[in-house]
Amino acid sequence: MGKKFRIGVDIGGTNIKIALVDMEGNIVYSNTTPTRAEMGYEYTINSIKQAITDLMKETKTDKTVIEAIGFGFPGQIDYKEGVVKILPNIPGWINVPVKKIIEDDFGIPTFLDNDVRCAALGELNYGAGKNCQNLICITVGTGIGSGIILNGKLVRGASNAAGELGHIKMTMEDGPLCGCGDYGCFEAYASGPNIVAMAKEYLKGGKSAKFRELATEELSPYIVAQAALQGDVVAKQIYKKIGKIIGLGLTSVVNLLNPERIIIGGGVADAGDILLEPIKETILDRAMPIQKNAVEIVHAQLGNTAGVIGASLLIES
Numbered sequence: 001m002g003k004k005f006r007i008g009v010d011i012g013g014t015n016i017k018i019a020l021v022d023m024e025g026n027i028v029y030s031n032t033t034p035t036r037a038e039m040g041y042e043y044t045i046n047s048i049k050q051a052i053t054d055l056m057k058e059t060k061t062d063k064t065v066i067e068a069i070g071f072g073f074p075g076q077i078d079y080k081e082g083v084v085k086i087l088p089n090i091p092g093w094i095n096v097p098v099k100k101i102i103e104d105d106f107g108i109p110t111f112l113d114n115d116v117r118c119a120a121l122g123e124l125n126y127g128a129g130k131n132c133q134n135l136i137c138i139t140v141g142t143g144i145g146s147g148i149i150l151n152g153k154l155v156r157g158a159s160n161a162a163g164e165l166g167h168i169k170m171t172m173e174d175g176p177l178c179g180c181g182d183y184g185c186f187e188a189y190a191s192g193p194n195i196v197a198m199a200k201e202y203l204k205g206g207k208s209a210k211f212r213e214l215a216t217e218e219l220s221p222y223i224v225a226q227a228a229l230q231g232d233v234v235a236k237q238i239y240k241k242i243g244k245i246i247g248l249g250l251t252s253v254v255n256l257l258n259p260e261r262i263i264i265g266g267g268v269a270d271a272g273d274i275l276l277e278p279i280k281e282t283i284l285d286r287a288m289p290i291q292k293n294a295v296e297i298v299h300a301q302l303g304n305t306a307g308v309i310g311a312s313l314l315i316e317s
Contacts, residue, residue, distance in 0.1 A: 005061060006315065007052060007069040007108075010115060010307030013037060013089050016044070017304070018051045020059050020066075021312035025126035027305060029059045037090045044090075045098075049105055069102055069110045070311035072118030074145075079113050079160045088179070089142070111314035115307055117154060117163065119300070120147025121317055122310030123263050127301035134259045137300070138165060139266030140246065143179065144187040150257065154317050166191070168249050186249040190242055192221040192268050198238045199224050209234045225271035239274045246275070247282025254287045254295050265300030272299070 005028065010017040012035060019030040033051050035044055052069065056062060075087035082099020102110040120137035123129040129137065129149065138146040144166035148155040155162045166187030167180055175184025176194075188194070196219050199211055210232030214223045227235035250262060269275060280297050287295075302309060 002065055004067050005059075005065055006067055006312035007055065008118075008308035008310070008312035009048060009051070009069065009071045010118070010311060011035065011044075011048075011071065011073050011087075011090075012115075013074065016048060016051060017308050018048075018055055019305070019308040019312070020055055020061065021309055025122075025309055025313075027309065029055060030305075030308065031055065031058075035090070037092075041090075041092045041096055045096075045101060049102070052102075052106060063106060063108045066108050068312070068315035069106065069108050070118070070314035071098060071102075071110070071112040072115035072307045072311040073098075073112060074115045076161060077113050079111075079156060082110060082112055084112065109315065111311075111317075113156075113160075113311075113314055113317075114145070114147070114163070116145035117147040117156075118310030118314065119265065119302075119306035120149055120263075120310065121154060121313045122302050122306035122308075123265075123300060124149050125313060126309060127306060128263045128298045129261060132261050134257065135261040135263060136165075136250075136253055136257065136259050137263040137265065138250075139300075140190065140264065140268040141192055141266040143191050144246075144249075145266075148257065165249065165253060168252055170245075170249065186245075190245040190249065195221040195224050195238060195242055195268065198241070199235070202234055202238075211235055221268050222270065225268075225274070228271060228274050236274060239271050240278045242268070243275045243278025244282050247279040248286065250279065250297075251283050251286045254283055254291045258291050258294060260294055261296045261298060263298055263300050265303070265306065269299065 006021050008019050015032045017032050020028045076085040084093050084096040087093040099110045123137050129135045133152045135149045146163045146165040148163050168186040171184035176188040178185035178188035210227035211224050224235050228239050
């Protein structure tokens, strides 16, 4: 019997990443193609099919050696049926039967799930979550998403919607308006757009900061992080505040689920220890003693490959 592989596909608002992954979690071949979300879901589906065809051609593989295709999508997925229910940031994807479409075309078993859940699977098996039984993988970017592993198994919930940590409520009825339509959500306080809002607020009064110089075009969390890493005191304070807020949100998670590890990834986490230190301090300060003594807060290890590697593992989950 020859070597077996799987295909992992990670769908983003801008790009589709695709990889051929071996049974040890190594990426044998990878490529990206633009999502072109504005063209509608049929266009994107055709791009995905073309990317799978190209991958098989380039790697001289076929359905006899590829045992599964896995997809990570940024939204709500019916894992059992293999249907994309809705993608909040990619319009037009409503109840799309991706599993059936891909299986009909390629004759290879196909699985799909939420992208952050896929990243959690990748980190659990081959990254910062190795040898863990209970872990939370969170990505902090435009929003806050999470994948939860308890007793070594992915938690999906009654309608495959478990893990919406970004919508933990931080206040009763006040607080900032969230994209979900409610007020006071974790991600409305602590995600990328809020970092940018804090930086812009500082500049409004005509004040200067390192991130003003670095922002040649548009201010972004990355630019504020670069300013912080270069020692800018205002940028450091912004990340310290965001770190404390994330630490507060995660304190509830630590108390509730008692994980041994929380893995933090996503664009905002690229700031490194400037963000992680205040998160750790807040959890140590505010979580219950038994739970806080059990948990480690670590950086994600797989970076932007976690999604494709994790998607390739969906057949096992």
